[in-house]
Amino acid sequence: MANSKKRRNWLLPTTLILFILSVITLSLMAVVTYAWRSEDPTHLLTFENEKLTWDENTEVGENGVAHLSFFNTYYQNVNSENGDNVFAPGTEQDTLIRLKNNSDDEITYTAIAWTIKECDILELTGDFRAEGATPTNNYEGLLPPNVTPDDLLGVGAVTGTVSAKGIQDFDIGWEWIFERGDEVEPGIYESDFPDTYLGNKAAWDTADDSTIGFAIIVEGETPVPTPPTGQGSMIYWGIGLVAVAGIIFVAELIFYRRQKKKEEQEEA
């Protein structure tokens, strides 16, 4: 009887400790850390289940190429007549594409951005930045068929890694500077002549256009779970463990209190 009581006395704290341990284990399994920029991305590309998926607001064509929003139909003092995306001297735009790694493992990416201009005198300049990424010359398989290395923006191809549940931002921007070159007359700049030519061509002939594109490859390794029972995540084991430990602890607590009460009554 005395031994039984002794074992009962340590059983309650033991089950409590087990319960706490299981909660900690669960939190370690479930902890997700994201480092967000305060700025909302224009497009969100999520990596999960070995696939890259654009956000629901980004249209994807039948050929798998997404329709991104690098241009607009209006800017300050510029407004498209027919709903086409346009650009003009003095216009500019920056676009943020965010890669979100929803998997539980680190991934490696290689990304590029490019621009193709229909006319050589079109002074549309672009830039491509990815903080934390490093330049690379290894971008095999990324270049679309009609894009050459000379068309790449910024430093060219960049590569880097994204930790599990981490993010990587890609900034793609362009601008058409309003006044460029020397001022040949008061208020008249060298660039006014080709710019006016392009504007008139857009009005009286066919407008020249420009394309900006973005491509990314993600590589990684996915663990094969053991035993291969078909479960996809250990998180459910953790939840089950917590539940069982909790139940055991509560049951032990109830039994312990009843036992104590009984002993007190017997002593009385």
Place this chain on the structure above:
Amino acid sequence: MKKNWTTRVAVALLALTMITSCFVGSTFAKYVTRAEGEDNARVAKWGILLGMEGDDMFAPEYEADDESFTGSDDNDDPILSVRVDPDYDGDITDLVAPGTTNDGFKATIVGKPEVAVRYTLHIDPDWSDVVLPAGEYTDFTKLVKKGNEQSADDPEYGYYDTFTLDEDYAPVKWDIKVSKNGGTPIGLVEYAFAFNEQLALAMGMTRDGVSATNAANIVKTYSTQLANLLLSMLNDQGEAGASNAVFTVADDGTIDLSIDFDPNRSLDFEFSLAWKWPFEQGEKIEENPDIYEFDAADTWLGNFVAYKEFGECEDYAEEFDAAEQNGAAYTIGFKFTATATQID
């Protein structure tokens, strides 16, 4: 058994917790996945066409308005009441005179750009206007009998009377007319008087228009009111998208008028400059024959030109030279430039 099962379960839980916390998948598979996106845009339209006609703003001859005047040559058609002297060998052959008028200068802007536009009409600083400054001048409209103030050597009858101008007199009056899509032009002066007659008079407008000399002063003082009037005229013509009209007169005499237009507006405007030298200006001061307030000034200017260009009226050379020194002028001219500039 009852006591043993809780202990066993507790031990089992501990084992499970330890196993789970250090569980690591021991097998990996490599994958490669790709995503691509793009966007496309075109150059925004410009397509603005500017036009300007003004070579025939003034002319060497004008038709008669008075039907009672038939001229001496029955073969003349039309009958001219103003015509440059055929023997004149000077440089300025185009004329202005009381009763003459023209609206020959036109500036046009056509297009529908996809960018905002600033349209500017610019008058170079070396513009000139017919002006007789304030002062006292010989009245050439009245041949009067010599009075006591004349000397004994003066003729019995002569131009001994004078007239006084309290302020500068610029006889040629201007008006800006605006029309859209070839419609009926609306004059700024008429619009101003219809909008607010008191304001128009306060600005120095007359129903015949505004002289170039006075316009410069009006713009300096009433540039905002003038700009608002012009904007109303433009926007009343239908969806002009006009804003920010600005009249300026620089210290060097440059006059600029600029108007902003929104993107995607159909621009099809004609700005015409009309001028007239009213035949009879000011109040009627005598009747039978009718004499008007500024007839003496108009006559003086006519004799001034006769002296300067033809060497006539030399008896009054001293007065004419002094008046010229004081700012009297008998030529009128402007150089216009029109520009259309994208607004950033």
